[in-house]
Amino acid sequence: MFDFNDAQQQMSPQGELIPDGVFSRVKLNVRPGGTNGAVPMDAKLLKSSDRSDALMLNCELTLLDGPYARRKFWQNFTVAGGRRDDKGDSIGWNIAKSSFRAMIDSATGLDPKDETPAACAKRKLEGLRQLDGIVFAARIMIEPKNDDYAASNRIANVVVPGDPEYAKVIAGQPVPPDPVNAAPRKSRADGGAAAPAWSQPQASAQGPAVSPEAKPAASIPQWLNS
Template sequence: MTFDMNDAQPQQSGDLIPDGTFAKVVMTLRKGGTDGMSEVDRGLLKLSSQPASDVRMLDAEFTVAEGQYARRKFWQNFTVQGGKLDEQGQSIGWKISKSTFRAMIDSALGLNPDDMSDAAKAKRVLRGLADLDGISFVAKIQIEASKNPSYKDANKLEHVVLPTAPEWKKVMSGEAVPPQPSAKPRPAAAALALPLAPAWGQSQGPSAPAAPVWGTQAVAAQPAPTSPPPAAKPAAGPAWLNP
C-alpha cells in the first residue's frame, strides 16, 4: 500500500493575517466542559487557567471564509461569567462580550444597529451562547502583540464590522478592501470579567430547533424605522432558525 501525498493541500504559512484586514469569518465554538447558564450551553464554557479565578469563557475559533486568506484561522476567548465588576455590580467582561455578540448578529443578518423594532429585537434573542456556533459575519482582524516573550504575536478580532460601515458592503459583495492597520493593538477583551447571570438568559422565547443555521446570506442593512411598527410575534428561537 502506498500513500500519495500529491493531492494533499500545501502547508499553510505561519505568517499572521496582516493587521487591519477586513474579512468574512465563521465563528466555531469549542466546548470547554463547563456548563453555562442555559440548557443549550451544557459543557460549552471554559474555565480560567488561574486556580483562584471565577472567570468562565467562551472559546471561539474564527476561520476566514473567503478571499486571499481563506481557511486561515485565529482564536479568542470571551468572558461570559465572573471577574471584575463595575460600580453597579455588573461584570465588566460580560458587558463587553455581550456587545460583541450583538454586533455579530447585526453583521450576520444585515441589521442596522439602530433598528430597535420588535422584529429586529426578536432576531437578537438567543436560547444560549451555543446558538452563536457557526455564525458568519464581517470582521476587522488585528495583530495583538504578545506580553510574554515565550509566545508569538497572534491574530485577534479587533471589532465586528457593522452593516452601516462601507467595508461591510464591500466584503459581502466579494470586493477586496485594503487593510487599515490599528494605531495600537489592544489587549483581548477576554481578559476582562463578566456577570454571573447573563441578562439574555432571564427571558427566553419559545423553544427553537436544535441547531441554528447561520449560513443564510445577509441582506443589506435596513434603516432604522422612523415610526413604531406593528407588534411582531415572538420569534421561535434565533432569527437564523426562522429565515
C-alpha cells in the same frame, strides 16, 4: 497522470499571523470547554479560566475570503465572572454582549440602530451555543505580545451595516486592509471608523449564572445566516 493546476495554493506557514487590519467574512465555531452555561442548551459549553472565576466562550474563527481564506485564529469571550465594574457587573460579559450583538447585526444585515420588535427578536438566542456557525464581516488585528502571551490575532471590530466596508466584505469582495496598530492611529477626523455608541459596554445584569443541571438542546437558528 496527476494534474495539480486546480489545487489551491499552500497556506501560510503555521504560526504566521494574519496581517493587521485585514477585512474578511469570518465563520465562528464554538469549542466546548466542559463547563455548564446558564441554560440547558449550553451544557458543557464554556471554558473555565485558570486565573480567575471567569467563564469563557472559546471560539475558533475562520476567514472565508481573500488571500487568507481558510486561515484560523482563536479568541475567548468572557461570558461570566472576571473583573467587575463599580456596579459589580462582569466587564468581560458586557464587552462580549456588544460583540455578539454586532455579529448578529452583521450576519443578518440589521441596522445597529434598529430597535423595532422584529430586530430585537433576532438579537435573542436561546443559548450561546446558537452562535456556533455564524458568519459575519470583521476586521482582524494583531494583539501585541506582552509578558504573559505571544502576539496573536483577534477581532478588532465586527463590521456592521452602516460601516463603509460592510457591503463589500459581506459580499466576499476585496477591501484594502486598515491596520489597527499603524502609527499614527487614525482619528475620526481622518476618516477612521468610530465605534458606534451602542457597541460600548453597558451596565447590565452580571454575566450568565452557571446551571448545574444543564442539558444540551442545540439548534442553529435558520435566520442567523440567511
